Structures are given as C-alpha cells and as structure tokens.
Amino acid sequence: MKKTALAHANIALVKYWGKRDAALNLPAVGSISMTLEALSTHTSVDFRDDLPGDMLILNGRPAAVKQEQRVGAFLDLFRREAGITAAAEVVSENNFPTGAGLASSASGFAALALAAGAAAGLPLSPTRLSELARRGSGSAARSIYGGFVEMKAGERSDGTDAVAVQLQNAAYWPLAMLILITSEQEKELGSTEGMNRTAQTSPYYPAWIASSVSDLVAMREAIAGKDFQRLGEIAEFSCFKMHGLALSADPAILYWNDLSVTLIHEVRRLRRQGYGAYVTMDAGPQVKVICLPEDAPKLQQQLGQIEGIQRILPTAIGGDARLIND
C-alpha cells in the first residue's frame, strides 16, 4: 500500500560532527536541534510486486544510481522487519535546494522512514522511527519530532539508545530562523566524508567530543528557561567550534564562501546595534540566523541589503513528521 509522509528539516543548535560507528551511523556526540516549518520533504513509498527493483524519483527526476542504492539499502531495514521482499517506488520532493548544507537528508530520511514504515505495515513508535531514520542520515533522527529535539549519542554498540527525544514542542517557544542562501551549488565535501577526515586527522577531535557535553547541558537549560541570548551564544559557540574543528583537519575543510564571512560579520554588527540575532552554519556555505519571530522581518530587511545573497528563506519552528493523505 502506498503511504505518504511529510517531515521538516532541522538545524542543529548544538552541532553533531563525528560518528562513533560508521556502519550503524552512531554519532560521537549528542546534538540539539530546532525543527523548521518552511523546509520540508514530501515522500511517498509504495511496495509493489511488479517492480524489477527499487525506483527513486527525486524532485521530479529519476535519481542517480548512488542515491537509489542508498535508499534501497535503507528500505531493506523495513523489508527485513516486515518480512517482505517487494521493491518500492519512492517519490520524494524537497521544497528547498538539495545538497547545499540545508539538511535535505534530514527531512528526506525522516519522511522516508515514516512512509516506509507505514507502507510496510509496521507499528513503529517515534523512538523506533528515530532510530531507523538515523541509519539513513544522522540528523534525520531529529526530524521525526517538531520543536526542540535532542539526539542522544548513546552508549550501546547496537545503537538502540542513539535516538532523538523531543525537549519541547514547537508551540512551547516559537523561535524563528532566516536561512540566507549564499550559493545554490552542491557542496564540495559531504558531511560524512568531512566527519571521517576530521576524526582521522584533527588533533582537536577528542576535545570537540568532550566539550560537547557541557554545551548540551547549557542548551537544555537555555531552552528550559527560554533564555534567547544564552541559546544564541551557545549555538554560536558550538557552530564555530565545529567549523574550527573542520579547519583543523588535514587538509583543512572550509565549508564557507566569501559571502558566509560577510554575513557572519554583519550579524555581529547588527548585534552590536541591539538586534537579537545569532549565526549557525552547517556543512555548507549557507548562513542561518536564529532570531525571535517579532525581529525576523526587520532582520530580513537589513540582511537583504547585502549584495550576492541568492535568497532568504524565513521560517518558524516546525512540527512533527506526519503521515498525510495524498
């Protein structure tokens, strides 16, 4: 039976970088994210006996073989659990640019997990869905939930404790984010490759892992106390620590472009003028600005004056991944 799901992207406020197990995709550090309303993936899965193999249509086009294989291997987890062998037709649409550091794999694998589980007739709890989504992409585990979400690094070797939990739902504290698209090109180095090189070559990697624990504690407290300034400061600290870590790899990993740096300086300048705005960035050149919803329009107006920005996506905090009727 064909099932369709919708999941939102998320942006980590306390960053995930590094795996403790590559095969099970277990993170070396926990992370805390904010789910994003405006960025979503809409995915349908149909297990059918008449298909010669899995088929993936991504944003209206047949996907590359490598992507189809990655999705096929992911669907195997569901087929194994449901005891079925049928191939699937998967149709997936992002409403935002793919592969440019906007976490399309997060919303993508969360929506795919939800749709595949339902299509295979499996009664999966959100925790189990989160665990399965993680196998597709580390950050996808967080996109099962809306609001503020913590991904646990876990300790077990089978990964059953490396799952996300919702800290607070979207209604609890309606933060906003401006996503400043500085380039629509695909990033040069994917995050998995970047994480591997960092773990293998950076002298800072152990300190990165050790120091993430106090960031998680501080971020939980900032969310519990709705302390926006503290949330922003911890988010920037974690973000720049992650990018500093990547820079310390050999050879150095630099996800930024010229405009990224202009925008980092501009947000700092706006903050000195009294604006409540904090930067976070992932494995790509886009700059995300965390703000209060009432400040989003004037910040968008200010930042929109910077030359070269491709576009600005404003977004509210988003809700849970969910099954939908087509």
Add this chain to the structure above:
Amino acid sequence: MKKTALAHANIALVKYWGKRDAALNLPAVGSISMTLEALSTHTSVDFRDDLPGDMLILNGRPAAVKQEQRVGAFLDLFRREAGITAAAEVVSENNFPTGAGLASSASGFAALALAAGAAAGLPLSPTRLSELARRGSGSAARSIYGGFVEMKAGERSDGTDAVAVQLQNAAYWPLAMLILITSEQEKELGSTEGMNRTAQTSPYYPAWIASSVSDLVAMREAIAGKDFQRLGEIAEFSCFKMHGLALSADPAILYWNDLSVTLIHEVRRLRRQGYGAYVTMDAGPQVKVICLPEDAPKLQQQLGQIEGIQRILPTAIGGDARLIND
C-alpha cells in the same frame, strides 16, 4: 650616540599562538618563520640627556601615548642593563601597512632592540638580542635572523631559553611569498587579546599546544630536505589549525574577511591546476601565498585578477637584522 638598525618582518610557517607567561612574553609553543626581504622597519635610537622623556616618531608622526609607553618600557630593559637613565628619541619607519596582520611589531621590535642595544653601548649577542626583542613582541625574536628561523618555546621561567635560532640562512633556499592585502584597516582584535581569550575559553587550546611539537619536527625536516610541497602542506595545516583554534574561542575570533576566503579557495583551485602555492594567514585578513621564486610572477598575475585586492606585495626571503649607517 644615535644608532640605526633595519630588520625585516617575518611570517610564521608553523604558527605561534598563546603565551606561557604574559609578563615575560614567553610563548606557549615554538614556531618556525621565514624572514621577508620586502617588508622592513628602519629604526634609529638616540639616548640623550636633554629630553624630558622618551619620544617616538612612527612613520613620520608622533606616536600615540600607549605606543610610546610600550616602547619606553622596552627601552628600560636596555637602560637597566647599560646603567643609563637618559631618555631616547626613537624614529621608526615601516615600508608596509601597520597593524593589519603584517607583523609590523616583529620587524619593529627587532630593529628597535638592535638599535637600542648599540646606542646604549651594549655588546649583545644575537641570542641575547632575540631574547630582548621577544619582550617587545613574541614574533620579534625571530626577526633578528634572516632565512628560516625557529623560535623555541623554552622551559625556564626566566625566559632565557625562549629565543630564536636560525635554521638556515636566506641563501640556502630562496623561497618567495606573495602578500595579498585584502584590507588596510587595523584589525579588530590584537593578537595578545586574541591569544588570551583563546587560552581562557577554547577547549582546543591544550591540543593546539601538544600538536605543535610534531609540526615543528615536520617543518624542520621539510626545510632540511628542501621539500616544498611538504613545507606548504605543514604551513597550511598549522595556519588553519591556528584559525580553527581562534574560531573555537568564546566568543569566536574570526580574523578573515570575505576576500580572505575567496583567496583561500582560489589558491586551492590553482593548486589543483598544478601551481605550487600554499596559504598562510596571521591575526588579520591578509592572505600570504608561499611559492617558489620562479612561480611568483605567474601566480601574481593569476591572483591579481581577483577583484577587491588592495595590492600585492611580492617578496623574497630576507636576511638578518643589521645596523646601518644613516
């Protein structure tokens, strides 16, 4: 008696960042630099009994009080050793922009140490001059020598072993450097303040210090073997590790501007095309490109096409600081 000295700037290939003693200006890590022919400071010192206090003329103008005091405190080291009390007239000229991450304090305090020592009639060995220059500015200890110079972190609390030694003179291996001026503005955060914040807040600081030891070993080997590719790779590793360290401070320290990032990417692109070019950067937005002398003109031509560069200073490897006749 009035004495005049000339010293060259230097750029660290293995970076210095962090102090083990602030008062004596003792470095927490060793460093290896290349002295630069084209960037120099020309300084005369005249101890005179008819002056009400020390006078500093910097680039043709009376210096700010803070700078005059810093120079006065530095001259006290020489007065104490020579048993004199006379105030000095100091006239100093840089042939390059001051305060924009081009190590004007390195050539400045090296030239000042040499001129002050001679003017005070002190018979100072290069090692002793290097130790004294360090008291003015950590990187000045290296500018006493030409060629490739190693600054030892040392272990003694009095700093007598925190001195520079020449690894090879300029004639041994005539490397070149292109200094790309991306901005002539003074930097926002001086290196001493940046080092202090990093040491106090970065979780990577202990790993930075520990990992510098193997960089020094590898750089000494690359110089001994005249292995240009290895020298460039280690220089970039050390540079990006230093900037990654600064980024991991709280709040993050970012010395780059948009053009810095464009140039980093451009040098990488040129390298993929077969050019021998490696980046190094200090506590400012200027990008320095290490290259072989025969490649300098074509690299200058390629990089000169990037919009926004204020100017390009090409330089050969430079010689020792020296006394000159005015």
